[in-house]
Amino acid sequence: MSEAVTCEVLDGVAILTMDNPPVNALGHAVREGLWTHLGAIAQDDTVRAVILRAEGRTFPAGADVREFGSPRAAPILSQVCDRLEACSKPVIAEIHGTALGGGLELALACHFRLADKSAKMGLPEVNLGVLPGGGGTQRLPRLVGAEVALDMMLSGKPVHAQQAEATGLIDKAVNKNLRQATMATARNLIAHNAGPRPTRAQTVGLGDPAGFATAVAAARTRHATTQRVNIARIINCVEAASLLPFEVGLAMERQAFDELETGPQAVALRHAFFAERRAAKIPEREGATLREVKTIGVVGAGTMGSGIAISCLDAGFPVTLLERNSEGLEAGLAKIRTNYENSVAKGRIDAQTQSDRMARLTGSTDMQDLGAVDLVIEAVFEDETVKRDVFAQLDQVMRSGAILATNTSYLDIDALAATISRPEDVVGYHFFSPAHIMKLLEVVVGSKTDPNVVATGFALAKKLRKVPVRAGVADGFIGNRILAAYRLAADFMVEDGATPAQIDHAMRVYGFPLGPYQVLDMAGLDISWARRKRLAAVRNPKDRYVAIGDKICEKGWFGQKTGRGYYVYGGENGPIENPDVLAIIDAERLEKGIAPRSFSDDEIQMRCVAAMANEGARLLDEAVALRPSDIDVVELYGYGYPRHRGGPMMAADQLGLLTVENALKSYQPEERQFWSPSPLFAELIKNGRHFSDLNEQ
Structure with missing residues (x-):
């Protein structure tokens, strides 16, 4: 018997508990344990109700990623869900944490669903190139209808317990004592001699056939140009929930899942999933002693510097933003203030959060004010002379052991580090614009960068909710x-x-x-x-050089900010191809004797x-x-x-x-x-x- 699932019978209630740290992933041991215990429960006349719960911090948060792309040992998830739904005793899902993917499909196969008020539920399979393969495309629409089901499956975004209750996905969002509430529900079902309530037999989500069809048609129109093959298959399977018998819909879902899982898009999306996690594995993290970073300074209050400051403020850091003059500083502070005002207006944060973040921000025009911070991120204009001057000033004022990070996109970090007395403290943090939104952070490692500084950069990236990638010194780094x-x-x-x-x-x-x-x-x-x-x-003068971009810039056409570039902007019909650029291209071809x-x-x-x-x-x-x-x-x-x-x-x-x-x-x-x-x-x-x-x- 698998230890990943245990069964305890208390007052006629069988409590099935999944315990597969850290996220109760639905690997073979869990599936086998559920299958075996459910088989035994079916034969046990003393059991009159069942509770499905999980230990640890979450209800199952999905499949075991180690099984992705390879044949799964029986029983597979869809078989477990079918046995769960077919149980002759009422089954209650007790949801806490995040019930995602197969975890939510398990809950959908239960007859009743209670969730902690802080729980989240979702079907993110779309992001891995597949679709829910445990009956989710057939059960969810029967509970919530096509519009909600398609939104959850096509966006992959989880919903909160209160929203799940409002749509009918769960029976109740419990404010406190979830385990007590599920046990009370089980005893109440026993007292009323209640039987199972299979999701496959539910029709509330199918009650408006015209509305269901309209939601499906709208989804098809919205995604008509998508290249993601799984999106069309998801829509088809959800439509089948209203048109076909349940078993036929399940078979359609199973076939679609199997075909998608081995397709090139799913392979590529799984690769992306694992690649992000693999990028965090760097040699410098082995045995590293992280440097303390509690306060951050940002030099440069332009678009990039302001975005970096916002990213640090969002992560809870006190930030000192420095500019060379008061006009530039006030412009930077205004950018940050406006960003938070817009976030409040759009409901992304509340006024108190805005106030708290702005309270952690200090503006300055005096380099001495960076003397006590733990980390300085230099984000001035991309010019080596300008950056060298900033480095020289920072070298004089920064405390010993503080990290000096440069946000350069192209410049030689080793050359910059060589100009100061502490090259071991210098590292590249290449943020991407807008810095408070873009997730990538290239951590550029110089020849003398202390490994602990590199490891600290990766730890900081996690706090900033960035995806860090290690890069060596080269013109342009990786990206x-x-x-x-x-x-x-x-x-x-x-x-x-x-x-x-x-x-x-x-x-x-x-x-x-x-x-x-x-x-x-x-x-x-x-x-x-x-x-x-x-x-x-x-x-190299022997290399082919295309001067078209240079000649466009010589005209003063720098793109959107000047209204002209490769396209012309400002017209009623949006950007149009710039005919003057086409003339420049024709002239270049003529001069070089190129026959197009x-x-x-x-x-x-x-x-x-x-x-x-x-x-x-x-x-x-x-x-x-x-x-x-x-x-x-x-x-x-x-x-x-x-x-x-x-x-x-x-x-x-x-x-x-x-x-x-x-x-x-x-x-x-x-x-x-x-x-x-x-x-x-x-x-x-x-x-x-x-x-x-x-x-x-």
């Missing part, structure tokens, strides 16, 4: 190195015959929310122009993905990135890479490394050095391996 390759591949195609709008369209079709030229316009063309000018001195040719969406996508994967392989060769999945995490969280593709390294694995290498070689006659495949491709192909095989090394 911007990949971005530069992506943009260069796009620029070559534009010069050879594509238009920026065609490139943008193809990459949106691939799954990016915006194409590369839309992103350039949004970020400001002057930012990448400044980098190109900075690198001009070290550029056409590009298909497939070729555009392949060239861009191959360029990104190849640059990623080079980053691995150079030890800038620890593992391929770290590169994918950076691209997913920092650059909008479509999650159902898994990231450029996973995409290369799924395309086939030989296919990608051959594509790179076929492009080489055009730009030999840029397209030259990393030797890592040949090494992996020779040994029958993939990038994913390197992730656990």
Whole structure:
């Protein structure tokens, strides 16, 4: 008998208790224990009611992630749910913590559901490329109707107990003494000789067929252009709940789950899930002594500095925001104040929370005020001279052992660290804009950075609710190195015959929310122009150089902020392709003697993905990135890479490394050095391996 599930009979009530720390995941031991105990309960005439509960901090929070993508030993979850629902004695689910995925499906298979008022319930399978596979697509709509069921399944977001009670998902949200309440309910059912109440027999959610059909049609319209194949299957299965017999709907759900689980999107989404967790495993955390960080200083009150300050305030830190003059400081403080006022207006936080966070914020124009803080994050203009000056001042005032982090996007952290007396305290924190919203944080490790400083950065990232990824020192680190390759591949195609709008369209079709030229316009063309000018001195004159972006900037067109860039802004119909940019492109082609040719969406996508994967392989060769999945995490969280593709390294694995290498070689006659495949491709192909095989090394 599995120890993951125990059974105690008290006054005719069988109490089934799941105990599988830390989150009571529904692994084989739990499923087998439930199956066996339910079989015994069915034969025990002394049992007249059943309570299903869990020890620890939560009701089952989903499947055992170690079983993802592999055959599951019987009984599988759907079988357990069916046996639970078929129990001849009334079964009460006692829900606390977070009942997610299979955990909620277990509760749906019970006959009655009580939940602690703080509990949350959800079906997040959509985020893993599958759908609820334990009967959830059939049972949930019978309780709450199509609109609520589809919202839960397609968003993957959990609902609070009070909302669950209001929709009929649970019978009652209990304010206190949940265990006492469920036992009282069980005894009451026994006293009234009540029998089971199978969810499959419920019809309240099916009571308005026209409304049900309307909700299904609305969901189809809303997701008509989605590339996520599981979304259409979820909608179909929910529709089946109202049109087909229960058993037929279950069979349809099972078939859809099995087909989706082994599909490329589910594989990529599982990869993304594990990659985020793997990124936290860095060598510096072994035996580390974390430095104390209780107070934070931020130098620079511009857009990035203000966003970083908000992120730190949100995490509960006292923050000193420093600017060189009072005008700049007041502008930064106003940004922060306005952000919190908007959050209150939208109901995201209450007025007291706003007041508490603003009370932790101190503005200053005196560098001496940073002398006592534990960590300073420098977020001034991306100019090495400016940053060196700030570093020199901070070196004079910061206390011994305090951490100095730079938010540079491209600059050499080792060169900056070498200018002060404490290079071991210097680390890169590359936030992404807007810093209080974007989840990615590249923690850039210099050659002399103390390992304890690196480990402290990862611990801080968790408090800031960021996803940290370790990066070595290199121009652009991981993310911007990949971005530069992506943009260069796009620029070559534009010069050879594509238009920026065609490139943008193809990459949106691939799954990016915006194409590369839309992103350039949004970020400001002057930012990448400044980098190109900075690198001009070290550029190999033999390398192909596309000057289109430079010539646009020379016109003073920097994108959205100036009303013109690759697109023209401000019109009634939204951005339109800039005809003057098309003229610049034509002139460049004429000057270089390039005869324009056409590009298909497939070729555009392949060239861009191959360029990104190849640059990623080079980053691995150079030890800038620890593992391929770290590169994918950076691209997913920092650059909008479509999650159902898994990231450029996973995409290369799924395309086939030989296919990608051959594509790179076929492009080489055009730009030999840029397209030259990393030797890592040949090494992996020779040994029958993939990038994913390197992730656990």
